[in-house]
């Protein structure tokens with residue numbers, strides 16, 4: 001738990017320094033609480049984490065949000081989306097890098113080394129938003145067969161993998177937004193799609209799955 005606590009503390013520090021677009025006194029929730037609330041949804045792997053936490057808090061006084069993440073207040077999921085929309089993804093790179101450094105220093109990467117001591121990083125694209133109605137200047141677009149236009153956001157995810165290593169050994173590593181594909185649209189803010197936070201420090205081989213789109 002000591003190590004987990006130190007990682008959450010490092011994440012909290014990164015969340016505290018997220019850009020805050022609010023003006024005046026509308027700052028009921030700290031950027032730290034907002035960022036950690038978003039992270040906690042994934043950490044607890046529950047799609048309804050916030051509602052769950054609020055219910056818990058009412059019943060028992062203190063929730064995981066307080067005890068595990070050190071949050072003081074739990075913002076609504078809408079507020080989280082509004083506040084984190086547009087936040088630079090590379091803001092969290094150093095937190096990833098630190099975990100990989102620690103993992104390497106403690107021998108955690110030993111069982112994952114292949115090809116003469118290198119680690120294998122699988123890169124794969126995925127989508128986290130798709131709509132025909134809602135869109136923003138950073139959306140990629142595609143035409144569907146019925147003539148309609150779909151707006152979507154996609155990203156490249158990087159995962160450390162090794163043949164023979166079970167799922168529980170696979171650390172999720174890094175993700176980066178893929179810039180908009182329509183030339184009229186604004187490319188999403190993104191850094192180098194190759195996770196330099198790893199390749200700088202750990203000899204790595206990148207495995208890339210290339211998909212050919214049939215959407216035109």
Ligand SMILES: [Zn+2]
Pocket residue numbers: 135136137138139140151152153
């Ligand atoms: Zn968009």
